[in-house]
Amino acid sequence: GENVEQHPSTLSVQEGDSAVIKCTYSDSASNYFPWYKQELGKGPQLIIDIRSNVGEKKDQRIAVTLNKTAKHFSLHITETQPEDSAVYFCAAPWMDSSYKLIFGSGTRLLVRP
Amino acid sequence: DGGITQSPKYLFRKEGQNVTLSCEQNLNHDAMYWYRQDPGQGLRLIYYSQIVNDFQKGDIAEGYSVSREKKESFPLTVTSAQKNPTAFYLCASSIRGGSGMNTEAFFGQGTRLTVV
Numbered sequence: 334g335e336n337v338e339q340h341p342s343t344l345s346v347q348e349g350d351s352a353v354i355k356c357t358y359s360d361s362a363s364n365y366f367p368w369y370k371q372e373l374g375k376g377p378q379l380i381i382d383i384r385s386n387v388g389e390k391k392d393q394r395i396a397v398t399l400n401k402t403a404k405h406f407s408l409h410i411t412e413t414q415p416e417d418s419a420v421y422f423c424a425a426p427w428m429d430s431s432y433k434l435i436f437g438s439g440t441r442l443l444v445r446p
Numbered sequence: 447d448g449g450i451t452q453s454p455k456y457l458f459r460k461e462g463q464n465v466t467l468s469c470e471q472n473l474n475h476d477a478m479y480w481y482r483q484d485p486g487q488g489l490r491l492i493y494y495s496q497i498v499n500d501f502q503k504g505d506i507a508e509g510y511s512v513s514r515e516k517k518e519s520f521p522l523t524v525t526s527a528q529k530n531p532t533a534f535y536l537c538a539s540s541i542r543g544g545s546g547m548n549t550e551a552f553f554g555q556g557t558r559l560t561v562v
């Protein structure tokens with residue numbers, strides 16, 4: 334089955350700096366890697382995802398990179414803003430017939446003004 | 447507006463009681479999921495359903511039950527057998543991918559259950 338590990342568990346950066354969160358996965362057949370942002374007291378929302386046929390995807394200030402050989406993927410946030418402060422989760426699918434998502438343990442990002 | 451709705455937002459349960467958390471979606475998604483989130487923790491899968499009248503246990507199904515009688519609805523019952531039910535419960539849905547094609551999971555806003 335799939336195992337997803339996420340680091341770091343907490344990250345504090347100065348406004349305007351970049352933030353990087355990393356995840357590793359165990360199932361080499363996994364083909365879809367989403368990142369979710371969860372604000373306090375709310376449900377997670379998808380912010381970016383990547384499929385296994387590409388190595389990088391960007392959307393304005395956020396980007397995700399994927400290294401299939403090493404089985405890891407990373408979230409990059411540039412020019413961080415206070416509203417980026419939240420908990421971020423990575424996920425990867427369990428490649429049995431269910432394709433259910435297995436989530437990392439989360440990273441609490443704090444952007445200091 | 448299409449979306450996924452959980453109710454209630456806050457729920458209090460006395461020890462020994464069963465309680466049911468509601469989850470409704472109007473996205474026409476086949477698959478629905480229940481996750482449990484404890485403070486500072488990730489999301490752990492309780493139950494999931496890929497199609498009406500079918501559901502499977504996740505990693506922490508003990509003390510919980512579900513039903514999937516309608517495509518739009520996937521209620522979760524927290525039974526008295528669940529010894530530590532205080533947590534934040536999240537429901538999600540997605541299009542059931544074919545040929546291994548996964549798609550985005552949409553989450554509800556959660557129900558915070560507290561045992562009093």
